[in-house]
Amino acid sequence: MIDKEMNELEKQCQKIWDELGSWWDSSVMDGDYFHQAFVFPSIVKLLELQGGELILDAGCGNGALSRLIHQRGGEVLGVDFSSSLIKQAQERSPDIQYKHISLTDTTSLLELSKSKQFDRVVCSMVLHDMPTVTPFFKSLRTLLKPNGYFIFSLPHPCFNSPSVQFEPKACLTIRDYQDQTMVKMRSKPGQPIEQLVFHRPIQTYFNLLIAEGMVMNGFEEPCVDPKILPEESLWRERSRIPPALISRWIFANKL
Numbered sequence: 001m002i003d004k005e006m007n008e009l010e011k012q013c014q015k016i017w018d019e020l021g022s023w024w025d026s027s028v029m030d031g032d033y034f035h036q037a038f039v040f041p042s043i044v045k046l047l048e049l050q051g052g053e054l055i056l057d058a059g060c061g062n063g064a065l066s067r068l069i070h071q072r073g074g075e076v077l078g079v080d081f082s083s084s085l086i087k088q089a090q091e092r093s094p095d096i097q098y099k100h101i102s103l104t105d106t107t108s109l110l111e112l113s114k115s116k117q118f119d120r121v122v123c124s125m126v127l128h129d130m131p132t133v134t135p136f137f138k139s140l141r142t143l144l145k146p147n148g149y150f151i152f153s154l155p156h157p158c159f160n161s162p163s164v165q166f167e168p169k170a171c172l173t174i175r176d177y178q179d180q181t182m183v184k185m186r187s188k189p190g191q192p193i194e195q196l197v198f199h200r201p202i203q204t205y206f207n208l209l210i211a212e213g214m215v216m217n218g219f220e221e222p223c224v225d226p227k228i229l230p231e232e233s234l235w236r237e238r239s240r241i242p243p244a245l246i247s248r249w250i251f252a253n254k255l
């Protein structure tokens with residue numbers, strides 16, 4: 001994609017997330033069932049917090065994960081490109097620092113890394129909302145301290161992507177996994193407007209990080225007891241299929 005097209009998509013995404021901000025905040029609050037069941041436990045495990053670590057929550061939304069990390073003794077900076085979500089995050093947790101930054105803006109990411117370097121960079125359920133992940137992945141070298149971890153979660157690209165149909169009953173039908181696609185969709189019930197979602201096969205993410213000199217040293221595909229899921233969850237009757245993946249990365253020369 002050429003830069004002009006990319007900038008245009010980025011602007012569209014930002015406008016959508018600004019418009020979605022207050023609805024997203026009231027829907028997610030401190031984490032909806034999906035965060036609580038499928039995302040937060042694995043992120044907390046892979047963060048391996050001892051207390052006092054400096055953490056970047058990249059694409060922090062309304063700060064649900066930032067607050068959880070803060071409660072567990074991490075010092076968090078939350079960044080997001082949506083002014084409305086930064087405002088919601090700040091209102092919910094005035095004791096946490098939040099900053100308006102786009103993860104596709106190389107200059108801002110470099111400036112941030114000059115002021116602070118992080119023990120952990122965590123990016124939860126964000127990368128599939130970005131037209132490009134390359135500038136962010138390239139900035140990890142300067143954002144992370146030596147031996148720092150990068151942890152990201154995603155809706156599982158195999159089992160929970162726009163090209164997956166929830167049929168037949170209790171199963172999934174998967175088509176065109178290998179293609180990178182962009183679709184407009186509502187990702188949560190009741191979502192007032194569509195967002196842009198960028199499907200990439202897992203190898204795209206992994207190979208970009210490997211090209212930056214990183215290796216994976218943690219990987220989770222959580223499945224949970226269906227009884228803890230709400231009645232309406234499509235994952236209740238597909239309880240052995242993981243709807244999210246979470247992986248942890250470190251620079252190879254720091255192993």
Ligand SMILES: C[S@@+](CC[C@H](N)C(=O)[O-])C[C@H]1O[C@@H](n2cnc3c(N)ncnc32)[C@H](O)[C@@H]1O
Nearest residue numbers: 017059060061080081082102103104124126129
């Ligand atoms: C699905 S929400 C997830 C929010 C939060 N991490 C969570 O798990 O609740 C995606 C978030 O990514 C943010 N986002 C998307 N593209 C971004 C970008 N280029 N730079 C910074 N934030 C971005 C959106 O504003 C939104 O807050």
